Amino acid sequence: MSEGEKVAPAAYEQVVRAADATVAQFDGPKRSALGQVQHFLHIYPTMVPVIVLAISLAVFGVLAGGKFFSAFNLSLILQQVSVIGILAAAQALIVLTAGIDLSVAAIMVLMAVISGKLSITLGVPAPLALMVAFAGGTLTGMLNGLMVTRLKLPPFIVTLGTWNIFFALNLWLSGAQSIRSQDIDAAAPLLKFFGGSFKIGAANITYGSILMVAVFAVLWFVLNRTAWGRHVHAIGDDRDAAELAGIRTDRTLVQVYALAGFVCALAAWASIGRVGSISPQSFYEGNLQSITAVVIGGISLFGGRGSILGALFGALIVGVFNSGLRLVNVDVLWQVFAIGWLIIIAVAIDQWIRKVSA
Numbered sequence: 413m414s415e416g417e418k419v420a421p422a423a424y425e426q427v428v429r430a431a432d433a434t435v436a437q438f439d440g441p442k443r444s445a446l447g448q449v450q451h452f453l454h455i456y457p458t459m460v461p462v463i464v465l466a467i468s469l470a471v472f473g474v475l476a477g478g479k480f481f482s483a484f485n486l487s488l489i490l491q492q493v494s495v496i497g498i499l500a501a502a503q504a505l506i507v508l509t510a511g512i513d514l515s516v517a518a519i520m521v522l523m524a525v526i527s528g529k530l531s532i533t534l535g536v537p538a539p540l541a542l543m544v545a546f547a548g549g550t551l552t553g554m555l556n557g558l559m560v561t562r563l564k565l566p567p568f569i570v571t572l573g574t575w576n577i578f579f580a581l582n583l584w585l586s587g588a589q590s591i592r593s594q595d596i597d598a599a600a601p602l603l604k605f606f607g608g609s610f611k612i613g614a615a616n617i618t619y620g621s622i623l624m625v626a627v628f629a630v631l632w633f634v635l636n637r638t639a640w641g642r643h644v645h646a647i648g649d650d651r652d653a654a655e656l657a658g659i660r661t662d663r664t665l666v667q668v669y670a671l672a673g674f675v676c677a678l679a680a681w682a683s684i685g686r687v688g689s690i691s692p693q694s695f696y697e698g699n700l701q702s703i704t705a706v707v708i709g710g711i712s713l714f715g716g717r718g719s720i721l722g723a724l725f726g727a728l729i730v731g732v733f734n735s736g737l738r739l740v741n742v743d744v745l746w747q748v749f750a751i752g753w754l755i756i757i758a759v760a761i762d763q764w765i766r767k768v769s770a
Contacts, residue, residue: 450764450765450767453761453765454765457710457711457712457717457718457719457722457762457765458709458710458718458719458721458722458725459710460710460722460758460761460765461708461709461710461722461725461726461729461758462725464708464725464729464754465725465728465729465732468729468732468733468736469481469732471736472732472733472735472736472737472739472740475736475739475740476736476739476740479739480735480736480739482614483612483613483614483615484614484615484616485735485739486615487615487616487617487621488616488735489728489731489732489735490617490618490621490624490731491616491618491620491621491686492731492734492735493624493727493728493730493731494606494618494620494621494623494624494682494686495520495620495679495682495683495686495695495698496698496701496702496705496727496730497624497628497705497723497724497727497728498623498624498627498675498678498679498682499516499517499520499675499676499679499695499698499701499702500701500702500705500706500709500723500724500726500727501624501627501628501631501675501720501723501724502516502672502673502675502676502679502702503516503672503702503703503705503706503723504631504706504709504711504718504720504722504723505631505644505668505671505672505675505720506567506668506669506672507648507703507706507711507712507713507715507718508635508644508645508648508668508711508715508716508718508720509644509647509648509665509668509715510647510648510651510713510714510715510716511560511567511665511715512567512568512571512703512713513556513567513571513669513672513699514568514571514572514575514699515552515556515571515572515574515575515578515699516672516676516679516698516699516702517575517676517695517696517697517698517699517701517702518574518575518578518579518582518699519549519552519553519578519673519676519677519680520549520676520677520679520680520683520695520698521578521579521582521680521683521691521692521693521694521695521698522548522552522578522581522582522585522680523545523546523548523549523676523677523680524545524680524681524683524684524690524694525582525585525586525690525692526541526544526545526548526585527541527542527544527545527603527680527681527684528541528586528591528596528600528603528684528690529585529586529591530544531599531600531603532591532595532596532599532600535599538600538601538602538603539602541600541603542602542603542681545677545680545681546674546677546678548677549673549674549675549676549677549678549680550670550671550673550674550677551670551673552574552578552673552676553669553670553671553672553673553674553676554666554669554670554673555574556570556571556574556669556673557665557666557667557668557669557670558666559574560665560669561661561662561665561666562662575699582692582693583692583693585692586690586692588692588693589692590689590690590691590692591689591690591691592689593688593689596684596688596689596690603681603684603685603690604684604685604688605619605681605685606618606619606620606623606681606682606684606685606686607619607620607684607685607686607688608685618685618686619685620682620685620686623678623682624682624724625724627675627678628720628721628723628724631675631720632719632720632721635719635720636719640664640667643659643664644664644668645716646659646716647659647661647664647665647715647716648715648716648717649715649716649717650716683695701730704726704730704751704754704755705723705726705727705729705730706722706723706726707726707755707758707759707762708725708726708729708730708754708755708758709721709722709723709724709725709726709727709729709758710722710725710726710758710761710762711723711726712762713759713762717762726758729754730751730754733747733750733751733754734747734751737750
């Protein structure tokens with residue numbers, strides 16, 4: 413081996429060190445502690461609702477004492493948020509694409525009315541009535557998606573219109589009359605399946621709570637472990653760039669709205685079990701409550717950022733606040749007041765972490 417060949421590795425090492433030193437000179441200033449927190453939350457936005465939920469549990473655990481952390485109360489919180497949680501999952505699908513759906517609760521109630529009328533009034537077997545409701549939920553969601561993609565209308569306007577249409581259909585089909593719990597028990601008890609429960613110690617776990625967790629688990633897998641899920645995030649982040657990358661954005665958006673409609677139909681089945689009856693005017697504020705859970709859950713209203721699990725944490729935060737404030741004897745008025753501030757703070761945090769430097 414020649415002398416030049418022996419020296420080359422050492423010379424190469426010196427060049428690399430010099431290059432590293434040159435690059436280091438151009439490195440930006442180190443982030444402050446607050447900047448590091450901002451950067452961390454930018455990378456993991458779902459940690460915001462996780463932290464808020466942990467703090468809420470700790471605060472109300474202290475204020476309300478042992479009553480708050482009792483197995484019965486914690487399972488009751490799960491029961492209370494189960495329907496809105498499933499609706500929030502449907503809403504989160506739309507928000508991840510930079511859209512919004514004001515019709516989710518109206519779709520849910522319409523599908524509950526349809527399944528009730530078919531099975532109770534017309535004598536259709538309950539399994540078939542539920543299948544019709546699932547198909548109906550999917551089609552109504554698809555209708556929203558087609559108007560957004562084919563007519564190029566804003567999602568807010570489209571779903572504001574269909575919310576009124578579906579609500580009017582609810583009243584027309586039901587004759588503005590509720591279907592009583594006794595009638596459901598007599599003709600189609602399957603409709604109340606998700607109202608059933610089982611005991612684990614002092615905790616009373618409903619099948620509706622299990623359904624909510626299962627819906628989020630499946631959607632998380634689809635959105636994070638499939639190509640279709642990556643396309644959904646890409647559309648929400650930058651639809652034009654997604655099209656340039658070869659993603660069929662219109663078709664994917666229609667599929668997202670259709671899937672959201674199907675999830676609303678699942679929520680309809682869960683709502684019958686939760687309430688015990690079918691009312692065309694139930695869950696009137698479900699649209700806003702689902703948006704509340706999504707926003708508090710750290711999913712950006714600008715699309716593309718956040719995890720579907722954030723909507724679950726958001727729903728749980730609302731449930732924890734309502735339960736905790738009730739246990740410390742705070743008036744319902746101030747419970748609503750507190751939730752309103754949570755929404756504003758959540759949006760402010762989202763705006764803040766979006767400004768993080770690369």
